[in-house]
Amino acid sequence: LILGADSHTTSYGAFGAFAAGIGRSEVATLWATDEIWLRVPETIKIEIKGELPSGVYAKDVILKIIGKEGADRANYKAVEFTGEAVKKFSLASRLVLANMAAEMGAKNGYFEPDEETLLWLKGRAKDKFKVISSDPDARYEAVLDYNISSWEPQVACPHTVDNVKPVSKAEGKEFHQAVIGTCTNGRFEDLEVAARILKGKKVHPKVRVLIIPASRQEYLLALKKGILEILAEAGCVILNPGCGPCLGAHQGILAPGEVALSTANRNFRGRMGSRDAQIYLASPATVAASSLEGKITDPRKFL
Structure with a gap:
């Protein structure tokens, strides 16, 4: 218990x-x-x-x-x-x-x-x-x-987690900030998937990409295996383990009018900063692939 x-x-x-x-x-x-x-x-x-x-x-x-x-x-x-x-x-x-x-x-x-x-x-x-x-x-x-055999990638749209659509119905939505990590998707295998998609590429110049490992242990493993280096070379910002902007306190809170695509667990209005911001939720693969194009993208084209 x-x-x-x-x-x-x-x-x-x-x-x-x-x-x-x-x-x-x-x-x-x-x-x-x-x-x-x-x-x-x-x-x-x-x-x-x-x-x-x-x-x-x-x-x-x-x-x-x-x-x-x-x-x-x-x-x-x-x-x-x-x-x-x-x-x-x-x-x-x-x-x-x-x-x-x-x-x-x-x-x-x-x-x-x-x-x-x-x-x-x-x-x-x-x-x-x-x-x-x-x-x-x-x-x-x-x-x-x-x-689940025929399922496709999913995206939770603002402002509730149950407002879910297939990625094909959300494609093309531009965003300002991407978050890969937190307690939901910040483990080594999550960061590894993102690195596989971003390796040798650069994130879209209009998007800031924040990497937030779930724990110090996951951070050190990703560091040792070269995953964080790949992500940094792609233009991502590596932050210390923790909640980051997920709870709207620091390290990337959203300004009015901004849109985020995140691997976190909640997309309530005001959750990551301004109540006038929008939050979309998706898998690390979807967030990484979308970061390359600056808009919500089906990750399968990069895998």
Whole structure:
């Protein structure tokens, strides 16, 4: 059981934990008393089948699901991600789905731990832990089935995360700033995809591209592997790990009238600065490809 003062504490569900965001004052009370009241949430099972097509990533999957189901579909519900497709997802990709479960209103986004999970936790977990699995006769509030084999890249348009369109319906929209990173898509595999697209090229002269690794560990790995060098040579600005402009505090907040294309998790009005700015959300591949042309672009032409 993991509780944090960040809405996207749900990310830890990728490792099989019940992880939920709570208010800051409630965290302080929890520290003081070591107790909290929680209602046991109903569970929605999302079964994802098929194979990820080229140019389609975990971010596209969760955006399309949120677009189909709505931003309040899972209010105070636990969401269990399962199916043949997600079993093939890397832990970094699972983190994207668990992270953005919050954008469906979910209390928690959960993946049953498998061998890859346990291998990752080996040497990292400080205490012994017990793997919790769903009961064979578990009852769900709803079971949602999706086959992703024919899906295409997705874009969430202003000003809600469930305002989702295929990239083909959003192509051509010009923007001023691109953000690749944050807690949603700032892991090594995300930066590597962006570097593969940008290697040997230069970003559009009218676009500023910010790279924000999810953690110091991811930053150092990308540095060691030469990924940050490729991105810097392409004209990107490498920032220190953290939230960056995602929460509208610093490092690239938007001015009135500006448009951003970001791999972050929220595009609410005023989220990244001015209320008169617009935010579009997409995968690292879509953001990187679009940065070359200065407008929203289908990444598959660069892969």
